Amino acid sequence: MAELPGQIRRMGGGISQLLEQIYGFSRRCLFRVISMGPTPCHIAFIMDGNRRYAKKRGLEDGSGHKAGFSALMSMLQYCYELGIKYVTIYAFSIDNFRRKPEEVESVMDLMLEKIKSLLEKESIVHQYGIRVYFIGNLALLNDQVRAAAEKVMKATAKNSRVVLLICIAYNSTDEIVQAVKKSCINKSDNIEASGNYKHEDRGSDIEGTDMENQEKKIQLVDIEENMQMSVAPNPDILIRSSGETRLSNFLLWQTGNTQLCSPAALWPEIGLRHLLWAILNFQRNHSYLEKRKKQL
């Protein structure tokens, strides 16, 4: 008689496992169908609404972010199953440092814990062979988080199947200014290295002062190369949860032609249907965008 509750529990566990497998199988079938159309190469997420979720559910501060992390893991799994190679997430903005110190500290602690967990054998990194990049002004982070981030980047450097870019201590305007500074430094190095430039130019058809020639040296491609996000192509889709429709200083340079989606669900409530809706919209506009690209 004492075995009965155990048996019931085992049966219940078995049934839920079976249901999970059926769900996983049907999901993968659905993904196969969707993959017949054009699939985005790169999706970016602004994970907004964790604090509002915690408030809504009457949870303690910090629980919202934990729930948000679970939602993130599910999203990553869906993206990689769909064959999306690059996923970028906006984990922490430079502006977020202005929040209450207790909140910033709790978020940093959570991030440290989760970054360290990425190195574990059972983590999603090893499951999908993810290469992880941490993008942002890492000098603004505390030593522990920065060290953990660098360790993860080093440990996953050899992975090449899929890529996860985590924007932490990041602002797009900061990224652009850093890239511009680097381009200027590289340019002046190039000028010093090629001292014969002025001499060679006299024979060419291009006329202009020295200043103009030096200016011509800085091109769009120079700035692009020096962007931290240059390790990935521009995002095809940007999804911001919680219904807010703004970029909040995220990937401004890279999202010139990105499709923007803003589902009303808070980040911990985000689900497969939101991702599918974004991808179906992407597929609808894809042929028009390809035609325009050819026109250029």
Next chain:
Amino acid sequence: MNFMIHANHLLVLFTLSTMLSMLWFLLSLLSLLLLPCLRPCFPAKGSLKNKKKIDKGTYVVGEEETPKELQRELMPRHVAVIMDGNRRWAKQTGLLTSQGYEAGAKRLLEFADLCFKLGINTVSAFAFSTENWGRHKIEVKCLMYLFQRYLKSKIQFFQSKEIRVSVIGNLAKIPESLLRTVHELEEATKSYKKKHLILAIDYSGRFDILGACKSIVKKSEQGLIREEDVDETLFERELQTKCTEFPSPDLLIRTSGEQRISNFFLWQLAYTELFFSPVLWPDFDKQKFIEALVSYQRRDRRFGSRL
């Protein structure tokens, strides 16, 4: 007896006259209440002939009057607009593409005028992108000619309304005639301060950033700035939006349902509220704009910090 009959008659007459006067009084009261409502309904909304008159009637509500759904103190200072959908509108209404663009230009002036009346200081419009050069040559030529003709014809309008007009963009490839008109218009309106219309012609957000970068390089070589001074504030002052006091739009509206920035302002849109309307640009009238403003005023702008 006769007296009684007479009295009776008199009573009846008196009652009748009282009732009639009461009825007359009620009718006049009713007509006073109803007629003012009936009068404005007379010019039918559907009538195309009177459409211009009606538009004037609904727009010109006085400089200070704010629609009841909006709060004056929450008005954005700078509204940007991507005027998408002119060609689709022309196709839908059975007109030529050039007529679609004309309708779009007219809508822009009405839109800008409405913005200024609502107390919005700066309006910027994405008229032509560097990527639009890839369109059919004839269409591009027609568009350039429309800009030139329209801007030239509206110089007096801008002067009378005291609207400063600035044109930002590469401007290297546009026809000479248009460039002359642009300079003329900018010169004629440069002294006005309260209302500013910025037209982005041959503009690209990326090239704007590149231009700022080149300008910084030049200044640093001239010894005007040091490399360590280069930060976001300094960088913003080198962008083409330096012509305005409010370079970052508070609200960006894109019509026709597309949900993309299409390389319009990139840096400047860092904290801008975006509003995507499914309506085509020539149909984006006052009511639709008020909807956008209502949505904007409801939003909680946190700039990354507070909850």
